[in-house]
Amino acid sequence: MIRRILVWDVPTRVFHWLQVLSFGASYLVAFSERLRNYHLALGYILLGLLVFRLLWGFIGTRYARFSSFLFNPKEVVAYLLMMAKGKPAHYLGHNPAGSVSVWLLLSLGMFVCVTGVMALQDDASDLVVAMHGVSTNAMLGVIVLHLVGVMVSSILHRENLVRAMFTGFKFAESDEGIQRAFGWLGALMVVAVAVFWFAYVRKPLG
Numbered sequence: 016m017i018r019r020i021l022v023w024d025v026p027t028r029v030f031h032w033l034q035v036l037s038f039g040a041s042y043l044v045a046f047s048e049r050l051r052n053y054h055l056a057l058g059y060i061l062l063g064l065l066v067f068r069l070l071w072g073f074i075g076t077r078y079a080r081f082s083s084f085l086f087n088p089k090e091v092v093a094y095l096l097m098m099a100k101g102k103p104a105h106y107l108g109h110n111p112a113g114s115v116s117v118w119l120l121l122s123l124g125m126f127v128c129v130t131g132v133m134a135l136q137d138d139a140s141d142l143v144v145a146m147h148g149v150s151t152n153a154m155l156g157v158i159v160l161h162l163v164g165v166m167v168s169s170i171l172h173r174e175n176l177v178r179a180m181f182t183g184f185k186f187a188e189s190d191e192g193i194q195r196a197f198g199w200l201g202a203l204m205v206v207a208v209a210v211f212w213f214a215y216v217r218k219p220l221g
């Protein structure tokens with residue numbers, strides 16, 4: 016029997032969409048000297064979100080945990096081969112191919128932010144600034160792959176993955192849903208980001 020089951024908790028969803036907004040907006044203002052403070056505020060917000068996601072990967076709900084999408088290369092290749100035949104196995108959480116883009120996006124995001132903080136230092140080298148720019152471009156490339164992957168997976172499995180990232184729910188012949196959504200934690204994240212944004216814009220850290 017097909018059931019509607021909760022897969023993504025609220026903090027994971029809030030993390031995802033705030034990450035999209037902060038990355039996108041930070042990129043839009045990155046090239047303006049005048050808007051640098053906004054770039055920094057948005058960058059720190061992304062860094063904070065990523066640090067939260069790192070913790071949540073250990074203590075979060077079932078499908079948010081890193082252990083649930085830690086696949087070895089053999090599993091990734093097997094999944095891609097099944098995908099090429101149009102009959103990939105269904106996963107409730109991230110599938111093996113999707114997990115590769117998830118790992119890349121999380122680590123590239125971290126790298127972009129860390130090199131950004133390094134670029135802020137008075138004695139920052141040109142190399143650090145260049146690494147900040149190059150890693151941003153690499154991340155843009157992986158984001159394109161991520162979007163293609165989400166689209167292909169959604170079509171092959173006839174399942175709206177984007178809607179699931181908004182609502183948290185998927186439809187499946189399974190009762191392996193998560194029990195708690197942790198809505199209060201998602202709300203706390205939104206409040207924390209808003210407070211940080213307004214405090215920073217009024218009084219930048221530098």
Ligand code: HEM
Pocket residue numbers: 037038039041042045046047054055057058059061062127128129130131132133134135144147148151
């Ligand atoms: C804590 C996070 C971040 C900090 C502290 C930070 C800091 C900086 C600083 C200081 C610069 C100027 C470098 C220079 O020309 O001397 C810069 C440039 C830049 N940042 Fe960030 N950044 C952060 C996050 C991000 C993010 C998330 C992105 C991507 C969305 C990004 C993309 C860029 C790009 C493309 C430039 C180059 C602009 C240009 O060539 O003039 N940064 N960032």
Ligand code: HEM
Pocket residue numbers: 027030031034035036038039068079108109110113117120121158161162165176177178180
């Ligand atoms: C800045 C751009 C983006 C970045 C950095 C990004 C990053 C990520 C990350 C890290 C995850 C894993 C979520 C987690 O477990 O915490 C994820 C999942 C997901 N993202 Fe994005 N994303 C971006 C844009 C988008 C956009 C624009 C869409 C939709 C149009 C999208 C749709 C999804 C979906 C559907 C999933 C879940 C995939 C699955 O079911 O396995 N992403 N994304």
